[in-house]
Amino acid sequence: MPEDLTVSDSDFSALMAGLGPFETAPGLAIAVSGGADSLALCLLADRWARRQGGTVTALTVNHGLRAEAVEEAVQVGRWLAGYGIPHRILTVTAPAPQGDIQHWARRNRYALLQDWCAAHGILHLLLAHHREDQAETLLLRLARGSGVSGLSAMAAVTHTAECRILRPLLPLPKARLVATLHSCGQDWICDPSNDSVAYARVRMRKLLPALSGEGLTPGRLAETARTLARSREGLDALSVRLLAETVSLFPSGVACITAPARWRDQPEEVSLRALSGLLACVGGQVYPPRAERLERALSCWGQDMTLGGCRIVAERGCLWIWREMRSVRPQVLRWGESVVWDRRFRVSWPQASRESAPAVSLILRPLGQGGVQAVRRAACAPGDAVGLPRRSLPTLPSLWSDRILVSVPHLGYSIGQEFQDRGSFALPEVRFAPVHPVSPAGLIRRAVP
Numbered sequence: 004m005p006e007d008l009t010v011s012d013s014d015f016s017a018l019m020a021g022l023g024p025f026e027t028a029p030g031l032a033i034a035v036s037g038g039a040d041s042l043a044l045c046l047l048a049d050r051w052a053r054r055q056g057g058t059v060t061a062l063t064v065n066h067g068l069r070a071e072a073v074e075e076a077v078q079v080g081r082w083l084a085g086y087g088i089p090h091r092i093l094t095v096t097a098p099a100p101q102g103d104i105q106h107w108a109r110r111n112r113y114a115l116l117q118d119w120c121a122a123h124g125i126l127h128l129l130l131a132h133h134r135e136d137q138a139e140t141l142l143l144r145l146a147r148g149s150g151v152s153g154l155s156a157m158a159a160v161t162h163t164a165e166c167r168i169l170r171p172l173l174p175l176p177k178a179r180l181v182a183t184l185h186s187c188g189q190d191w192i193c194d195p196s197n198d199s200v201a202y203a204r205v206r207m208r209k210l211l212p213a214l215s216g217e218g219l220t221p222g223r224l225a226e227t228a229r230t231l232a233r234s235r236e237g238l239d240a241l242s243v244r245l246l247a248e249t250v251s252l253f254p255s256g257v258a259c260i261t262a263p264a265r266w267r268d269q270p271e272e273v274s275l276r277a278l279s280g281l282l283a284c285v286g287g288q289v290y291p292p293r294a295e296r297l298e299r300a301l302s303c304w305g306q307d308m309t310l311g312g313c314r315i316v317a318e319r320g321c322l323w324i325w326r327e328m329r330s331v332r333p334q335v336l337r338w339g340e341s342v343v344w345d346r347r348f349r350v351s352w353p354q355a356s357r358e359s360a361p362a363v364s365l366i367l368r369p370l371g372q373g374g375v376q377a378v379r380r381a382a383c384a385p386g387d388a389v390g391l392p393r394r395s396l397p398t399l400p401s402l403w404s405d406r407i408l409v410s411v412p413h414l415g416y417s418i419g420q421e422f423q424d425r426g427s428f429a430l431p432e433v434r435f436a437p438v439h440p441v442s443p444a445g446l447i448r449r450a451v452p
Contacts, residue, residue, distance in 0.1 A: 008178055008179045008182035008183075009179070009182045009183050009185075009186045010043070010047060010175065010179050010180065010182075010183045012047070012050055012051065012054075015047040015048075015050075015051055015171070016051060016054075018171040018172070018174065018175075019051055019171055021159070021171075022159060022160055022169045022171055025055065025057075025127070026126065027055075027056070028055060028056040028057045028058075029052060029055055029057040029126070029127060030052075030057055030058050030059075030060075030123075030124070030125045030126065030127070031048055031052050031057065031058070031059045031060070031125070031127050031128075031129055032059075032060050032061075032062055032116065032119065032120050032123075032125045032127065032128045032129070032166075033045045033048050033049075033059055033060070033061050033062065033128075033129045033131075034062055034063075034064070034112075034116055034128065034129070034130050034131065035061040035062065035063050035079055035083070035090075035131075036063065036064075036079075036192070036194065037063065037075050037076070037078065037079040037191060037192035037194075038131075038191055038192060038193070038194060038197070039177070039180055039181050039184055039191040040131040040132075040133055040136075040172070040177060040180050041130075041131040042079075042082070042184060042189060042191050043131070043172075043180035043181075043183045043184050044129060044130075044131040044171070044172055044180070045059065045061050045083065045088065046086065046183070046184075046187065046189070047183070048129055048171075049086060049088050058089075059088055059089075060088075060089045060090070060091060060123075060125070061079070061080075061083050061088055061089065061090045061091070062090075062091050062093055062115075062116055062119060063076045063079050063080070063090065063091070063092050063093070064092075064093045064094075064095065064111075064112045064115055064116065065092055065093070065094045065095065066095045066099075066108045066111065066112065067094065067095055067099070068099060068104065068108065068196075069196075075192050076092045077092075078192065079192070080092070082189065082190075091119070093115040093116070093119060095108075095111045095112070095115065097111055105202055105204070110289075116128055117163055117165035117166055117168075118165065120165050120166040121164075121165035121166065125166060126166055126167060127166060127167050127169055128166045128167070128168050128169065129169045129170075129171065130168060130169070130170050131170075131172055131180075132157055132170045132172065132173060133172045133173065133175050133176065133177050133180060134172075134173065134174060134175055134176045134177070134221050134222060134225045135176065135177050135208070135211065135221045136157070136173075137156050137157055137173055137221075137224070137225040137228055138211065138220075138221035138222075138224035138225050138228075139204055139207045139208055139211070140156040140157055140228070141154060141156045141224050141225075141227060141228045142207045142210070142214075142224065143203060143204060143207055144156065146203075146207075148294070150272075150275075150294055151231055151234050151235050151238060151272070152235050152276070154227075154228065154231045155228055155229075155231040155232035155234070155235045156225075156228035156231075156232075157170055157173065157228075158170070158232065159171070159173055164436070164438070173225070174225070176221065176222075238272055238273060238276055239276065239442070241269070241270070241273045242273050242274075242276040242277040242280065242442060243442045245265070245266065245269055245273060245274070245277045246277050246280070246281065246441060246442050248262075248265075249261055249262040249263075249265050249266070250281065250441075252284075252435075252441065253390070253391065253413075253435075254413060254434075254435050255391065255395075255399050255400075255413035255435065256285060256325070256326060256347050256348065256399075256400075256435045256437070257285070257323065257324070257325045257391055257395050257398075258281055258284070258285050258323070258324040258325070258441075259321050259322070259323050259324075260281075260321055260322040260324070261321050263304065263305060263317075263321065263322045266278075266301070266304060267301075267304060271298075271301065274301055275294065275297045275298065275301065277442070278297055278300065278301065279291040279292065279297055279311075280439070280440070280441050280442045281324060281441055282310060282311035282312070282313050282324070283311065283437075283439035283441075284437045284439050284440060284441040285313050285324050285325065285326060285347075285437070286311045286312030286313040286326060286327070287312060287326065287345050287346035287347040287437060287438065287439070288311055288312045288346075289346075291311060292310055292311040296310060296311075297310075300315070304322075305317055305322070309327055312326065312327050312330060313325065313326060313327055314326075314327050316392065316394060316395075318392050318394075319392075323392050323395060325395040325398050326345070326347070326369075326398045327398075328369045328371075328397060328398045331345050331368070331369050331398075332345070333366050333367060333368035334366070334367045334368075335364050335365075335366060335367075336350055336352055336364060336365050336366070336367050336402070336431060337352070337363070337364045338352050338363050338364070339352060339353075340352055342367075343436070343438070344367050344400065346437065346438040346439075347435065347436075347437045347438070348367075348400055348433055348434065348435055348436065349433075349434050349436040350367060350400075350431050350432070350433050350434075351431060351432050351434075352365075352429075352430075352431040352432075353429060353432070365402045365403060365404055365409060365431065366402070366403045366404075367400060367401075367402060368400075368401060368403065369397060369398050369399065369400070369401065370396060370397050370398070370399045370400070370401040370408075370411055371397050371401075372397050374397070374401050374408050374411065375393075375396050375397055377408045378408070378411060378414055378416045381416060396414070399411060399413050399414065400412065400413070400433050402430070402431060402433075409430070410430050410431070412432075412433045413433075417430060
């Protein structure tokens with residue numbers, strides 16, 4: 004390999020400088036599969052962190068898809084031990100599906116990596132995506148008919164509830180990472196799935212040489228993605244303003260568009276982005292609705308409809324959005340547990356001053372019409388007191404013990420004292436904490452209950 008291809012420490016410092024700011028003595032987690040890209044990233048990041056007085060931990064995810072994966076993960080640990088880099092193996096325990104293996108693996112991999120960061124107080128998770136990965140992503144999303152957001156491909160910095168995801172190598176070609184490993188005599192692992200044409204990403208990778216002959220080089224494609232990312236940022240800023248000025252979000256997870264007419268006055272792309280983010284937040288779906296469905300919704304703006312796991316309802320001159328109830332699954336909550344329910348609510352049941360948890364549990368589920376009637380029989384004024392449409396009330400989170408309604412936190416309803424007298428413990432806390440923020444900046448008015 005030519006010597007000048009090697010990524011120097013000063014090169015990497017310049018890449019990291021664009022991803023800051025970082026705390027004093029930063030702690031980094033590096034996703035390391037054992038391939039050339041992630042091993043090069045880990046070695047570069049380790050040297051960078053040491054110069055800042057910080058630390059690095061390498062994380063290898065074993066998906067359980069190949070018999071060799073365990074030994075390969077152990078081998079990664081051996082290599083990194085030689086550099087004094089701590090290494091952890093995270094194992095996917097969920098059974099693999101019959102189809103769409105890559106999506107399943109990616110979702111589980113990201114969940115394990117981010118959860119580990121949150122559990123260990125690590126703010127920054129580094130991934131080794133490089134220039135060719137960015138080009139492949141652009142082509143894949145172009146084939147799927149993606150809009151500006153999709154075509155801007157992977158962001159250098161992504162904020163999640165658990166940590167910041169950083170991709171410092173996006174400007175670099177893979178050849179420079181391979182050269183970096185060669186320069187220090189470090190071997191790497193070749194995953195055979197990275198060359199299998201069963202996967203769309205591999206097929207796109209094999210097209211790159213032919214496309215390069217027509218001028219569509221990985222560098223040109225990556226530059227296109229960066230240009231589109233700037234356009235996305237401008238559109239995001241406009242959609243954030245629209246959301247902040249026209250939407251109230253209730254602690255119960257219900258949203259109210261107080262000035263729906265203003266949405267018709269915006270450029271269509273701005274309204275589409277705002278609606279997509281709002282539905283993702285309130286509906287808790289893994290993916291936002293497709294562009295054509297969002298476009299149809301805007302063409303019928305002001306009419307009742309269902310979209311993205313939500314109901315959109317016109318009432319009192321506003322458009323209200325709440326979770327569609329039919330796809331919400333009940334969940335058991337045990338004393339002392341903390342869970343994320345329906346990808347929208349964080350529910351925690353703090354332990355009292357006891358050494359062991361009692362054998363007690365509650366069921367988290369939508370309130371339902373029967374629950375609404377129970378609240379009314381208890382002489383509460385559901386809906387009116389908290390400013391919510393009555394039709395939205397059956398969707399609110401509630402806690403049940405068998406068939407007894409114990410609590411509806413967002414209606415102020417509780418038989419808490421009676422329930423607590425049986426076990427001497429507090430009721431669970433229910434907080435709206437959606438997996439998807441309503442906008443990239445998370446900026447929106449909070450309605451007061």
